[in-house]
Amino acid sequence: MSVGIIMLVHTAFDRAEQVARHWSASGCPIVIHADKNVPKKSYAAFIKALSDLPDVRFAKRHRCEWGTWGLVAATQTASKIMLDQFPDVRHVYLASGSCLPLRPVQELIDYLTERPHTDFIESATTADVPWTIGGLDQERFTLRFPFSWRKNRFLFDRYVAFQRAIGFKRRIPNGIVPHMGSQWWCLTRQTLSAILEDPDRQVYDRYFRKVWIPDESYFQTLSRLYSRQIESRSLTLSKFDYQGKPHIFYDDHLQLLRRSDCFVARKIWPFANKLYDAFLNDAAGAMKQTEPNPGKIDRIFAKAVERRVRGRPGLYMQSRFPVEGRENGLTCAQYSVFEGFSDLFENFEPWLARVTGTRVHGHIFAPERAEFSDGQTVMNGALCDSATLRDYNPRAFLASLIWNTRGERQCFQLGPRDTMKKIEWDIAKDPNAQISVISGAWAVPLFKSNKNFSEIRQEAARLQQVESKHLEVLRSTWAKARVRIWTMAEFIEAPMEPLQTIIDEIGKQSQHGLAEVPKMADLTGFGQFLQNLKNQGMHPYLMGDFPVEHRLHEPERGKRKPYLVR
Amino acid sequence: MAYRLRWKRRRLLFRALRKRRQLRLVSDRTGGIAPGDILTFSTVRNEALRLPHFLDHYRNLGVRHFLIVDNDSTDCTREYLAAQADVSLWRTNHSYKLSRFGVDWLTWLQIRYGHGHWCLTVDADEILIYPHHDTRPLPALTEWLESHGRHSFGTLMLDMYPRGPLDAETYRVGEDPFERLCWFDGGNYVIQKKRDLHNLWIQGGVRARRFFADRPERAPTMGKTPLVKWNRRFAYVSSAHSLLPRRLNRVYDEAGGEKLSGILLHTKFLHTVVERAAEEKVRAEHFANSALYDAYYDTLQSAPDLWCERSHRLTSWRQLEAMGLMSKGNWI
Numbered sequence: 001m002s003v004g005i006i007m008l009v010h011t012a013f014d015r016a017e018q019v020a021r022h023w024s025a026s027g028c029p030i031v032i033h034a035d036k037n038v039p040k041k042s043y044a045a046f047i048k049a050l051s052d053l054p055d056v057r058f059a060k061r062h063r064c065e066w067g068t069w070g071l072v073a074a075t076q077t078a079s080k081i082m083l084d085q086f087p088d089v090r091h092v093y094l095a096s097g098s099c100l101p102l103r104p105v106q107e108l109i110d111y112l113t114e115r116p117h118t119d120f121i122e123s124a125t126t127a128d129v130p131w132t133i134g135g136l137d138q139e140r141f142t143l144r145f146p147f148s149w150r151k152n153r154f155l156f157d158r159y160v161a162f163q164r165a166i167g168f169k170r171r172i173p174n175g176i177v178p179h180m181g182s183q184w185w186c187l188t189r190q191t192l193s194a195i196l197e198d199p200d201r202q203v204y205d206r207y208f209r210k211v212w213i214p215d216e217s218y219f220q221t222l223s224r225l226y227s228r229q230i231e232s233r234s235l236t237l238s239k240f241d242y243q244g245k246p247h248i249f250y251d252d253h254l255q256l257l258r259r260s261d262c263f264v265a266r267k268i269w270p271f272a273n274k275l276y277d278a279f280l281n282d283a284a285g286a287m288k289q290t291e292p293n294p295g296k297i298d299r300i301f302a303k304a305v306e307r308r309v310r311g312r313p314g315l316y317m318q319s320r321f322p323v324e325g326r327e328n329g330l331t332c333a334q335y336s337v338f339e340g341f342s343d344l345f346e347n348f349e350p351w352l353a354r355v356t357g358t359r360v361h362g363h364i365f366a367p368e369r370a371e372f373s374d375g376q377t378v379m380n381g382a383l384c385d386s387a388t389l390r391d392y393n394p395r396a397f398l399a400s401l402i403w404n405t406r407g408e409r410q411c412f413q414l415g416p417r418d419t420m421k422k423i424e425w426d427i428a429k430d431p432n433a434q435i436s437v438i439s440g441a442w443a444v445p446l447f448k449s450n451k452n453f454s455e456i457r458q459e460a461a462r463l464q465q466v467e468s469k470h471l472e473v474l475r476s477t478w479a480k481a482r483v484r485i486w487t488m489a490e491f492i493e494a495p496m497e498p499l500q501t502i503i504d505e506i507g508k509q510s511q512h513g514l515a516e517v518p519k520m521a522d523l524t525g526f527g528q529f530l531q532n533l534k535n536q537g538m539h540p541y542l543m544g545d546f547p548v549e550h551r552l553h554e555p556e557r558g559k560r561k562p563y564l565v566r
Numbered sequence: 567m568a569y570r571l572r573w574k575r576r577r578l579l580f581r582a583l584r585k586r587r588q589l590r591l592v593s594d595r596t597g598g599i600a601p602g603d604i605l606t607f608s609t610v611r612n613e614a615l616r617l618p619h620f621l622d623h624y625r626n627l628g629v630r631h632f633l634i635v636d637n638d639s640t641d642c643t644r645e646y647l648a649a650q651a652d653v654s655l656w657r658t659n660h661s662y663k664l665s666r667f668g669v670d671w672l673t674w675l676q677i678r679y680g681h682g683h684w685c686l687t688v689d690a691d692e693i694l695i696y697p698h699h700d701t702r703p704l705p706a707l708t709e710w711l712e713s714h715g716r717h718s719f720g721t722l723m724l725d726m727y728p729r730g731p732l733d734a735e736t737y738r739v740g741e742d743p744f745e746r747l748c749w750f751d752g753g754n755y756v757i758q759k760k761r762d763l764h765n766l767w768i769q770g771g772v773r774a775r776r777f778f779a780d781r782p783e784r785a786p787t788m789g790k791t792p793l794v795k796w797n798r799r800f801a802y803v804s805s806a807h808s809l810l811p812r813r814l815n816r817v818y819d820e821a822g823g824e825k826l827s828g829i830l831l832h833t834k835f836l837h838t839v840v841e842r843a844a845e846e847k848v849r850a851e852h853f854a855n856s857a858l859y860d861a862y863y864d865t866l867q868s869a870p871d872l873w874c875e876r877s878h879r880l881t882s883w884r885q886l887e888a889m890g891l892m893s894k895g896n897w898i
Contacts, residue, residue: 271703307894382753
């Protein structure tokens with residue numbers, strides 16, 4: 001008999017009884033403290049239910065409200081009974097009614113017998129750990145907290161603010177160094193009795209009574225004074241979420257808890273029958289000599305916090321709808337936007353798909369329909385090519401497209417013919433967008449078209465206006481996308497270099513540069529075409545300077561450019 | 567605005583108070599409701615086909631009592647419900663539409679019986695699921711929500727449809743409807759935040775894709791807040807899509823994080839939807855501007871195939887969670 005259990009209980013008495021019986025079956029004496037808020041009737045029933053067990057004692061009841069002194073007082077009272085009435089106890093284990101032993105009790109007893117002078121209590125100074133939630137770390141030891149945080153939040157906050165304002169600071173008695181840590185510890189008789197029998201206990205008690213959350217600092221601080229050997233960790237697996245609320249374990253956590261190799265876990269949902277059955281009824285499980293290793297499952301909890309606090313970028317749903325600026329990116333993955341390329345090159349889309357292995361769409365914001373790759377009418381996620389649906393909320397359309405195709409890079413074309421007014425800002429502000437623009441290339445289809453020149457002139461004027469507004473957006477200080485803009489003249493002068501850069505950026509670069517180049521449209525007479533527009537009073541300037549006279553040129557490498565721009 | 571909404575809420579409550587006279591009690595077993603029980607409220611009409619599975623599903627999740635208004639059923643719905651030990655039943659043959667699609671009647675029942683309980687307000691064709699619903703019953707969820715200071719729980723309504731014409735196969739009473747209705751649209755939802763009530767207006771899914779592609783603003787609302795820790799001063803505003811006071815509509819995170827949320831699997835597209843479409847078109851009880859939805863009913867009557875090659879097949883809640891159709895937030 002070397003381990004005594006102190007149980008703090010306030011609810012789910014059937015479970016508490018079950019666990020008490022489990023401890024008792026392995027010969028552990030138990031001292032139980034029930035919250036004073038528990039009605040007399042259920043308390044009496046609880047005592048009666050446990051009356052057949054030997055070595056179970058009940059401590060005088062204190063009112064235990066979270067974050068107040070009551071919990072410490074309860075622990076003190078119970079510890080006193082434990083130490084006085086069970087002289088054989090060497091380690092005292094503090095547990096709660098919602099704690100569940102995960103390994104056979106004998107393993108715990110053996111483990112502690114091997115370490116007869118070790119105190120297992122998580123204990124760290126406030127400066128060293130980022131645990132505290134809500135900003136009160138060092139201050140919880142230097143201010144006074146007479147008001148309940150739960151019931152009188154307003155007064156609590158006011159009083160803290162008031163003390164800060166007047167620069168109030170409590171003196172910490174006897175120069176003790178405040179430590180904090182998990183409330184659930186396992187102390188040796190020597191250490192625990194030294195704390196309880198300390199001649200200065202009155203002083204410490206008076207001090208800690210007004211400390212914020214003393215149950216996480218009283219024993220943690222004082223054990224530092226007396227312990228021969230402190231292992232600063234708790235033997236109880238207990239996880240807290242980002243708001244400081246304890247994680248609750250359910251039936252589906254069975255494997256997770258097994259993997260942790262911890263002796264005790266809290267807190268367990270009282271109706272998790274499978275857990276209680278698994279851990280309490282199958283004590284004959286293989287005895288393991290492993291160290292408790294809560295770290296094994298830490299990643300899962302860290303991920304949960306991450307999901308709650310940062311969420312999955314690029315996802316919009318019923319429980320994640322960030323206000324503008326808090327999205328962590330409009331979309332979930334990088335994508336490329338090409339403007340003017342499919343006008344200038346005849347086979348740009350299939351070429352790009354071949355070279356980069358990405359999904360290359362046409363003009364997904366075209367006025368008629370969303371031109372998905374390979375002429376599809378529905379994309380992943382049953383995203384429809386209907387222009388009306390798309391234009392109803394283009395932002396959601398784009399975010400959905402990128403979200404639905406996670407894992408496959410998306411490229412699409414954009415141009416001044418598209419309905420891009422409602423979406424251009426969103427793309428420009430999206431850090432995931434990689435936008436490459438050949439300005440003025442919209443003139444090529446016009447140049448090739450068979451329309452009347454007056455129509456062409458009108459259309460060119462419109463497109464130029466739209467594109468110049470669009471370029472302003474891309475060049476604005478708010479734009480976060482990676483934007484590259486070439487005038488058409490610049491681009492055709494040396495098309496390989498920009499193409500190579502873009503391909504490299506997509507990340508599928510080949511070692512030897514581009515093996516294959518897209519076929520550029522035949523631009524013979526394009527300069528004259530621009531001149532004709534000018535002659536009609538419409539000045540195309542976005543494509544840069546084109547000489548009126550120039551001949552067919554081949555964009556392939558190695559050959560000299562057939563003309564020089566300026 | 568807050569002041570106006572307060573008066574709006576009072577008006578809604580008063581309306582419910584007046585409409586209580588339209589309800590006739592059929593069977594009252596509300597005496598069996600214990601404190602802390604989770605209650606389900608529903609208005610039904612000719613749902614004898616769906617109700618056995620509906621009741622089973624929610625019983626398994628831990629709902630302790632059902633409070634149901636039968637709106638003029640002509641099949642055996644009323645007899646069936648009256649025979650259930652955990653159902654309290656009222657009936658009425660007044661207009662569903664004039665009762666704000668049954669909300670007035672339910673609001674009254676919620677004032678009477680829902681105060682202090684977690685209340686689930688769903689239609690007979692809505693099956694609630696949420697992360698871990700197979701291992702953690704509703705009380706686990708509501709306890710967790712409450713411990714995190716949340717009093718309402720948001721869901722997306724997911725239209726489930728079969729592959730092939732809607733009436734190709736017959737659903738039989740008591741079967742799992744999702745054996746055939748196992749397809750859904752996974753990623754074509756659009757969301758706007760409502761300025762007045764602060765709720766999210768979600769549209770999309772298969773009905774937007776197939777029936778409202780030419781007028782998306784008319785597409786049905788897909789967001790619902792069906793699970794609420796009720797107070798007798800609360801009131802649903804339009805169906806279970808939004809409620810007052812508006813803080814209850816804040817079931818989403820605006821700082822980038824994800825809150826815990828669920829899904830209502832919608833079993834509307836059972837084979838009966840085809841014949842019902844004809845009936846509903848004449849009754850004109852389901853939409854505020856019913857005439858605008860004639861085309862919708864007409865298409866439905868031709869038993870179209872809603873499936874497309876990008877439809878997703880339902881496998882588990884984990885799939886829906888991974889797709890981002892619901893989130894487990896930090897409830898792991």
